[in-house]
Amino acid sequence: MIRARDIFTQIQKLTSKLIVSGLVIDQCSPTIRRLSNSQREEVNISDIQSESSSIFLKKIPYKTLYYELLERRFYNVKMIDGALIQMQYIFCNNKIERHRLSFFPNPDLYSFQDYPEVYLEDKLYSDIVDIRLVCVPLRFDYDASRNDDGEMIAKPIVHPISHLTIGQYKNCRIPVKSALTPYQFIEFIVRNFYNTDTVIYTDYLDTWNKYFEESIFDEEKNIINISIPVY
Template sequence: MSFAKGKFEAELNDIEKLLRNIDFFEERNFYPSNDFDPSVYRKKNYLENWKSLISDNIYSFMLTDNSILNFKLDIDNRKISYTYYECPFKSLSYKEYLIDNDIDFEEDSKIFIDYYEVYLHQCEQKENPLMIRYDYDENSYFEGVHPASHLHVGHKNQVRLGLNKILTPKSFTSIILRQNYPAYWKTLIISKNTWREAFLKEKSALLDISSSHWKKLDKSEFHLN
């Protein structure tokens, strides 16, 4: 397996620190639910999935733009899954909503959340909200078809971009910030900081996929490395 539970939790702590430092942190859920049935979610559209992930408590972080990140480690079944779901609405964050309505924000205050949810559904929906998910699953590996380590990009499609490395929560977060939030990413790379310094060494530090799960056909196709 790529790393132990302790290292996994330590990386989530680092992600929280980063999100707070760049003022992109809305909420951390320390006890996300593992009761996730993919077959149920495959029947829903993007908006329904985003709402269900929140209402079913299947997220690790909520960002200030109401997008969510979820990090799941299943050591027993040798599986990893990290998911980013962009908020499907063009909306204010909860804090911005309170300020905009002249309401004093108190840490962890959710007494106006019902009003905020009504506001959300009055906002314009984004035309193409983005979902990115990283999966590592040795049991589902099929040479040249289903990489053990891969990225899904987009909702309800068969895109699987193979990787010859095993991503960590921090490396996945770097991908999300780099690809979907260039302004936040720019603030990280133009100044000296612990995240930037770790990022410069991160790729070489990632574990390689074992040869039994990264074979000739996988190496021959275009992949991420």
């Protein structure tokens, strides 16, 4: 069984490994706390304002959202290209209830404007200077919570328990087989956005052989969905 403390420790270790890899230029330590008057434990980002999460409810342009997150330092790590990564979990009675795992690319790539020679000469940035590049945020959400009547918030296909949202599209919810551990999420991001043909940055990450139980609805297995490997 994966508990909140396991997730907290894993995020700490992953952050250290990312720093060693040279991919991270800033980081905020994770925190773990028990929510008042409940059996819930939250793994979140240190030093965030209590109202920081409300920013996701605002109808604002992506560029504005990115810079608000940057200003508030509402991220676990800031990658070398300015992308922001967030990892937030809530457990209830030692069982995962929710998570939000987000990847916010830099919409302006200001580092390229400041240091174009670095981007042009370093293989890591070969895709960044490509005029075809499109800035698209990604978010893996998990929500197994229930409303006041005891009914699950999630609904088959319409609102999968675990799902991937691409961009800020409200109804983009691609079913995912289960909740993701921090390792699975970071490995996915590094493998798809930072590995190159000469440097395999995922090799810096220590494999974590723990995983969450399958949560996908049977109806969702008959449509395109995302499988999560068991290590």
